[in-house]
Amino acid sequence: MVGRANRPPTLTSTPGLPPTASVTFSDDHSLVSAVLPTGESVSVLLHGATVLSWKDASGTEKLWLSTASALDGTKPVRGGIPLVFPFFGPPPPGLSLPQHGFARSARWEFLGKSTSESAGGVGVVDLSAKLDFGLSSAGLDAATREAWPFAFNLIYTVTLDRGSLTTSLVVSNDDEARPFDCQVLMHTYLRVADIAQTEITGLDGASYVDKVDGAATKTQSAAVTIAGETDRVYTPMASGAQVAVVEGGKKTFSVARDNLANVVVWNPWADKAKGMADFEPKDGYKNMLCVEPGAVSGWQTLEPGDAFEGAQTITYYS
Numbered sequence: 001m002v003g004r005a006n007r008p009p010t011l012t013s014t015p016g017l018p019p020t021a022s023v024t025f026s027d028d029h030s031l032v033s034a035v036l037p038t039g040e041s042v043s044v045l046l047h048g049a050t051v052l053s054w055k056d057a058s059g060t061e062k063l064w065l066s067t068a069s070a071l072d073g074t075k076p077v078r079g080g081i082p083l084v085f086p087f088f089g090p091p092p093p094g095l096s097l098p099q100h101g102f103a104r105s106a107r108w109e110f111l112g113k114s115t116s117e118s119a120g121g122v123g124v125v126d127l128s129a130k131l132d133f134g135l136s137s138a139g140l141d142a143a144t145r146e147a148w149p150f151a152f153n154l155i156y157t158v159t160l161d162r163g164s165l166t167t168s169l170v171v172s173n174d175d176e177a178r179p180f181d182c183q184v185l186m187h188t189y190l191r192v193a194d195i196a197q198t199e200i201t202g203l204d205g206a207s208y209v210d211k212v213d214g215a216a217t218k219t220q221s222a223a224v225t226i227a228g229e230t231d232r233v234y235t236p237m238a239s240g241a242q243v244a245v246v247e248g249g250k251k252t253f254s255v256a257r258d259n260l261a262n263v264v265v266w267n268p269w270a271d272k273a274k275g276m277a278d279f280e281p282k283d284g285y286k287n288m289l290c291v292e293p294g295a296v297s298g299w300q301t302l303e304p305g306d307a308f309e310g311a312q313t314i315t316y317y318s
C-alpha cells in the first residue's frame with residue numbers, strides 16, 4: 001500500500017490575495033489538475049503520473065507534448081514529464097520489461113492535494129499547489145510484478161509555484177528481506193521556440209557519455225548546442241553552474257537538481273522523429289528539448305526499509 005504524505009491543511013484564503021482567491025483543483029480519475037489564482041496551471045495524467053501540461057499565467061505551455069501521443073496507458077506518453085523507474089534505457093539482461101521501466105506506463109493512485117503559501121515579495125503572499133501520487137508493487141499488473149518482484153513504494157509529488165514546477169520522487173524498499181537496485185529519471189520535454197537558437201549552459205567541463213557516438217566518454221566544452229540527433233548522459237560537476245536553457249541569448253529555463261547526479265540531454269532530430277509513430281508533428285523536434293535530471297550512471301542500492309529521494313525544480317523566465 002502507498003502511504004499518505006504529511007501535508008499542511010488546505011487553505012482557502014490568503015492574506016495579500018482577495019479573500020476568494022484559492023487554488024482550483026480538478027480530478028476526473030484520469031487527469032488531475034491545479035490552477036493557481038494567478039493563472040499558472042499543471043495537469044498530471046494518472047497513467048505514469050505523467051505531467052502533461054505546465055502553463056504560465058498567460059496560458060503559454062512550457063512543456064512539449066506530441067499530438068500523436070497515446071494518453072490511455074497503452075504506451076508511455078511522448079512528451080510532458082514521463083517518469084523513468086526502475087531503470088533507464090533498455091532493460092538490464094534477463095529482465096523482461098520495457099525500455100525505461102514500468103513507472104511511466106503504470107496507472108498511479110492520486111493520493112491527495114494541498115495548498116500552501118509563500119512570501120511572494122513585500123506585502124504579497126503567493127499560493128502554491130501540491131499534488132501527490134503513489135505507486136507500489138501491489139499496483140502493478142501480474143506480469144510486471146513477476147518480472148520485477150520487489151516490494152517497493154513510490155511517492156511522486158508535483159508542486160506548482162508561481163514561476164516554477166518541482167517534481168520529487170521518493171522510492172522506498174518495503175521488502176522485508178531483499179535489497180534492490182534502481183535508477184530514476186525525470187524525462188522532461190521542454191518546449192522551445194527554435195532548437196537552432198537554443199543552447200544549454202551550466203554543463204561546461206562536465207563529462208558525458210555520448211550515446212550517438214558508441215557510448216564514448218567526452219568532456220563538454222562551452223554551451224551545448226543541438227544540430228543533429230543528440231543523446232547524452234551528463235554528470236555535471238558538483239561545483240558547476242546551474243543548468244539553464246538559453247534561447248536567442250536569453251535564459252528561458254533553469255533546472256535545479258536535488259540528489260540527482262545526472263542530466264540526460266536528448267533530441268531525436270529529423271530522421272529518428274520520422275521513425276517514431278507517436279512523434280507528431282514530425283518537425284516537432286525543432287520545438288522540443290529533453291533535459292532530464294536523473295540518477296542513472298550507476299545504481300541506487302536500497303536495503304529493506306531504505307529510501308531514496310530525488311527532485312528537480314524547473315524555473316521559467318519570460
Ligand SMILES: O=P(O)(O)OC[C@H]1O[C@@H](O)[C@H](O)[C@@H](O)[C@@H]1O
Pocket residue numbers: 076099100187211231232264266292
Ligand atoms: O522512445 P523512448 O523510450 O521514450 O526514449 C526516448 C529517449 O529517451 C532518452 O532519455 C534516452 O537517452 C534515449 O536513448 C531515448 O531514445
